[in-house]
Amino acid sequence: MTTAGVRATARIEARDDGRGGTSLPVLDGEGPLALRRVRSGGLEARVMLVGAMSGPLGGDRLAVEARVGPGARLRVGSAAATIALPGQAKGEARYDMRLDVADGGELWWLPEQLISAGGSDLSVSSHIELRGGARLVFREEQVLGRVGEEPGRLTSRLTVRRDGRTLLDQELACGPGAPGGWDGPAVLAGHRALGQLVIVKAEFEKDPPAARPLGEYAALTPLAGPAVLVTALAPDALLLRRVLDEALNELT
DSSP states (O other), X not given: OBTTBOEEEEEEEEEEOSSSSEEEEEEEOBTTEEEEEEOOSSSSEEEEEEEOSSOOOTTOEEEEEEEEOTTOEEEEEESSOEEEOOOSSOSOEEEEEEEEEOTTOEEEEEOOOEEEOTTOEEEEEEEEXXXXXXXXXXXXXXXXXXXXXXXXXXXXXXXXXXXXXXXXXXXXXXXXXSXXXXXXXXXXXXXXXXXXXXXXXXXXXXXOOOOEEOSTTEEEEEETTTEEEEEEEESSHHHHHHHHHHHHHHHO
């Protein structure tokens, strides 16, 4: 750590082990980003992201990189919610995810919630590259403020590309200093938990799910290509997870 904050990158590489399973030749964490392989009971490899320090804090630059090779199956979760905090260093914190899935590979990215604590300033970027018949389940959940506090500033961008073609590219800014209207009826409508689920699989090419509401504050939207997007708002993290879990069970 320096006065400018922490710089740390965690790297995961998953490969087909040639016996129907998945090996992890690269599993390397730094600083607050510790990685642990956990028992899967199946053919996939499972990795848990464990926060070894508080953060991200102001000025931190954190990144997670994951590569999934042909025939490999990887599921990534986290041991607890990530809490963005103000910290002593001035300036915005950054948390970047760079995920790459080869043709025939499969990635389930299912971390716990990101909580934007009062006074924090965090920019999150998730960039996902898919090739050919890659399969993806990506969940993102964000909670604005802890109980009884106002949120920090949170900017989140999610980009998903398949064979160089953009399936999804969106950005949302919330909290102090964000463009006006972020908490209004056209955006969050006063809710403090927001999430989305992106699922990409070849079966959607021939039989895509129809666009429809999934309750009062959730919707399913087909994307260009074999992909769907589920977006949801809720008053708290528990109800948000329930909505996204129901959609995940239906679509996978």
